[in-house]
Amino acid sequence: MGKIGIIGMGHVGSDVAYTLCREKLTNHLVLIDPLKEKVLAEKLELEDSMVGWDYSIKIETQNYASLQDAEIVVISVGSQNVDNENRNSELIDNVQAVRESIPQVIASGFKGIFVVISNPCDVITKLVQEVSGFPYERVIGTGTxxxxxxxxxxxxxxxxxxxxxxxxxxxxxxxxxxxxxxxxxxxxxxxxxxxxxxxxxxxxxxxxxxxxxxxxxxxxxxxxxxxxxxxxxxxxxxxxxxxxxxxxxxxxxxxxxxxxxxxxxxxxxxxxxxxxxxxxxxxxxxxxxxxxxxxxxxxxx
Incomplete structure (x- = not known):
């Protein structure tokens, strides 16, 4: 159990954060999203929920530098432009988000593993590997x-x-x-x-x-x-x-x-x-x- 970063705090990223906390899979979360107020709100709600649990988890927001010693960074950026039954509809927005965020992760000195959720998952996973320069085995998509x-x-x-x-x-x-x-x-x-x-x-x-x-x-x-x-x-x-x-x-x-x-x-x-x-x-x-x-x-x- 160590530090985990989540980039993209929409519905998916937020539920990933909650699940990791509830299952005691992290002791330190770093939450990042362009919508600063949304990230702060998620942090506060997670902290409220932990009051009733028997443990606590440190939560930071918007701090790429803190990813330097993270075990895992989850990529869950997501576009609002989703057409019915077509995951590729998110392609352009998510490509841009990856090209903007991954260099900042690498600049932190991150040496862990990327887990990619963003759609189209297979394409975005390959893009994360290429932009990061990480070995293939250290970039994993949730895939099928x-x-x-x-x-x-x-x-x-x-x-x-x-x-x-x-x-x-x-x-x-x-x-x-x-x-x-x-x-x-x-x-x-x-x-x-x-x-x-x-x-x-x-x-x-x-x-x-x-x-x-x-x-x-x-x-x-x-x-x-x-x-x-x-x-x-x-x-x-x-x-x-x-x-x-x-x-x-x-x-x-x-x-x-x-x-x-x-x-x-x-x-x-x-x-x-x-x-x-x-x-x-x-x-x-x-x-x-x-x-x-x-x-x-x-x-x-």
């Missing part, structure tokens, strides 16, 4: 981790089993070109497609329910934040405790030359390795199509 949570929820509800008993991943882009490699999905330790007869129509519906999960939440309340805050906190815990645990993150694919969602082993040094998977031909093609889309978006910046 939250999508994988949604997959487990959707499949668990359909089959009436606990989502914790569903194993598998959503891979590729954190966006419209994500895909589910059904060949490696299991339920209660058994290969799902070998144990349960599911039509291609049902599999398609489950995939779409997973893909559209975030947009349905966004349409109803105007944003999503609880799920990604939970996912981000799990990555931070894995880094802090050197868990060497597998999570589907946006990590660097040397062959494709970009960041993309894939199962990775996460520990104290960031990405320890990418997990080998034996995908079917059509699943490999879906991965390559997803990489092509990420590359095309990155080329726009």
């Amino acid at each position: 981790l939250l999508d994988t949570y949604r997959l487990k929820r959707v499949v668990g509800q359909y089959l009436e089993v606990s989502p914790q008993d569903v194993s598998g991943y959503v891979l590729g882009e954190h966006g419209e070109n994500q895909f589910v490699p059904w060949s490696i999905v299991s339920v209660r330790e058994k290969a799902m497609l070998q144990e349960i007869q599911l039509s291609s129509d049902v599999l398609y519906e489950l995939k779409e329910e997973t893909r559209l999960g975030g947009w349905r939440i966004h349409a109803g309340k105007g944003w999503t934040s609880y799920g990604i805050a939970s996912a981000c906190s799990r990555l931070i815990q894995a880094i802090q405790k050197n868990e060497n645990r597998v999570y589907p993150t946006s990590s660097y694919d040397e062959v494709e030359g970009l960041y993309i969602g894939w199962p990775t082993v996460i520990g104290h040094e960031g990405v320890i390795s990418r997990l080998p998977l034996n995908l079917l031909k059509e699943e490999k093609e879906a991965y390559q199509a997803s990489a092509k889309e990420i590359r095309s978006v990155y080329d726009r910046i």
Whole structure:
């Protein structure tokens, strides 16, 4: 448990801050956002909430210099220009925010690990790595981790089993070109497609329910934040405790030359390795199509 910086204190950054405090994953937060009054308000509310807890956490605001000895910096900058069902709509604003904020983080002497949430996640994660000059393994995007949570929820509800008993991943882009490699999905330790007869129509519906999960939440309340805050906190815990645990993150694919969602082993040094998977031909093609889309978006910046 150490110092963590959060750059971008909208709904997502604020819920990440609260989650880290509530789960005792930090003893010192540095909160940064262009909206100074918003950051101060979040600081005060976090401090109010801690009065009823059995511990306290130091909270600073707007102090890039304090990031010098931070363990982790979370990038959660977010644009208000979000079109329905298109994470790429945030691209221009978030690219600008990254180009403005990352040099200030580096100037502080920060040597830790970046965890990137901002959309389009795979593209912004690559940009953070390039602007910072950090090793690939020390820049991690949340990628398809939250999508994988949604997959487990959707499949668990359909089959009436606990989502914790569903194993598998959503891979590729954190966006419209994500895909589910059904060949490696299991339920209660058994290969799902070998144990349960599911039509291609049902599999398609489950995939779409997973893909559209975030947009349905966004349409109803105007944003999503609880799920990604939970996912981000799990990555931070894995880094802090050197868990060497597998999570589907946006990590660097040397062959494709970009960041993309894939199962990775996460520990104290960031990405320890990418997990080998034996995908079917059509699943490999879906991965390559997803990489092509990420590359095309990155080329726009």
